[in-house]
Amino acid sequence: MRDIYIVGGGPTHGACKYDREAWGVNRVIRFSEFWKDGNKLFFFDDVATFNPDVMTVADLWNAKGIVEYITTPQNVEYLKKLNIEASVFPLTEIVEKFHSRYFANSICYMVAYAMYEKVNGIGLYGVDHINFREYMIARAGLEYWLGRAQQSGIDLEVAGGSAILNTINGKLYGYEFFYDKNSKPAEKFIA
DSSP states (O other), X not given: OOEEEEEOSSGGGGGOOOOSOEEEEGGGGGOGGGOOTTOEEEOOSOGGGOXXXXXXXXXXXXXXXXXXXXXXXXHHHHXXXXXXXXXEOOHHHHHHHHTOOOOOSHHXXXXXXXXXXTOSEEEEESOOOOSHHHHHHTHHHHHHHHHHHHHTTOEEEEOTTOOTTOOTTSSOBTTTBOOOTTOOOGGGGOX
């Protein structure tokens, strides 16, 4: 039985116990508790032009040999010149296996990879999607992949406080709340 954590940089990342294999994204490399053998860091942005607030090549250099890096072919080649080993994400195989190219952010790739690796359970910490940009750009894609993972038999655990797989107010639409002409703006529904 293989369960993993997928860890992002959102507020709930601190609730992750790190008592099993953890897969992080971008700036998670800066969290000291993430530095354990067997953990993987995924990143798909261009290494040569990283936003230093997110991650730097120095961050990758500091954890090399401890954390496995999974990224794009372009990044693997760039890092090779710096003597940093990384593995290429198996995009072609995953697209062919799952018949989808709907990857809205790095976490989508990670969930698809977890399905590809046949994990039994995924715990999501720091993958909160509570700000407007994440919500508008990536939440639908992530929930698409999480739905596919759940349908394939993977157990999901979502950190409390995350907006993922949750309604705007945490209640069941039509049974516990509904929208009507007198409804308040959406922000007022958030508990």
